[in-house]
Amino acid sequence: MEIFRGVPVLVLLFYIAFVGAPEMVNLYNWTLQIPIEAGWIEKARTRDFTLLWRAIIALAISYSAFIAEVFRAGIQEVSKGQTEAAKALGLSNWHRFRLITLPQAMRKILPPLGNDLVAMIKDSALVSVLGVQDITQLGKVFSSSTFQFFETYNVVAFMYLVLTLSLSLLIRAFESHLRRNDHN
Structure with a gap:
C-alpha cells in the first residue's frame, strides 16, 4: 500500500497504461499458445485493454490504497472493550464485526472516505493526458476547435x-x- 500511496497518480496512470497493461496482455497472449508437433503457434485471438480501462485500473489501484488506510484507521478506532464485550456475549467473529465494529467505524470512516472520493473525481481529469475521452479531454478538443477556451473550461470546471x-x-x-x- 505504501508504494501506491507514495507514487503520484499521474505516474501510476502512465505506468499502468504503458507498462503494466501491455505486459499483462503479453502474458495473457503467451498463455494462449498451444503446442503443435512442429512447435508453438499462437491462437488467432489476442486481448488488449483500451486506454479507458487502463485509466480505470490505475485510479482504482491508486485510491484503493488510500481507502484501505481509511478503513484500517476507522476499524482500529473502535475500542477493544466493545469487541471484548461482544465476545463475552458469545457473538461470532462475523457478528462482532457486522454488529459492533463496522457501525462504530463507519461514523469515523465517512468524512475521510468522502474526501478521498472527491479527490478521485478531481484526479480523474488526469486521464485526459492518455487521450481518454473524459470531461477534460472533451473540453480540450472542443476549445481547440472553437478557440472558446474561457467558456469551455468554465463549463468543465462547473461540471x-x-x-x-x-x-x-x-x-x-x-x-x-x-x-x-x-440518538434514537
Missing part, C-alpha cells in the same frame, strides 16, 4: 464542481442520518 458538491452533500446526508440513528 466537476457539480459532481464533487453532489457527492459531498450525499455523504453529509448519510452522516446526519447516522447521527440521527445514534
Whole structure:
C-alpha cells in the first residue's frame, strides 16, 4: 500500500497504461499458445485493454490504497472493550464485526472516505493526458476547435464542481442520518 500511496497518480496512470497493461496482455497472449508437433503457434485471438480501462485500473489501484488506510484507521478506532464485550456475549467473529465494529467505524470512516472520493473525481481529469475521452479531454478538443477556451473550461470546471458538491452533500446526508440513528 505504501508504494501506491507514495507514487503520484499521474505516474501510476502512465505506468499502468504503458507498462503494466501491455505486459499483462503479453502474458495473457503467451498463455494462449498451444503446442503443435512442429512447435508453438499462437491462437488467432489476442486481448488488449483500451486506454479507458487502463485509466480505470490505475485510479482504482491508486485510491484503493488510500481507502484501505481509511478503513484500517476507522476499524482500529473502535475500542477493544466493545469487541471484548461482544465476545463475552458469545457473538461470532462475523457478528462482532457486522454488529459492533463496522457501525462504530463507519461514523469515523465517512468524512475521510468522502474526501478521498472527491479527490478521485478531481484526479480523474488526469486521464485526459492518455487521450481518454473524459470531461477534460472533451473540453480540450472542443476549445481547440472553437478557440472558446474561457467558456469551455468554465463549463468543465462547473461540471466537476457539480459532481464533487453532489457527492459531498450525499455523504453529509448519510452522516446526519447516522447521527440521527445514534440518538434514537
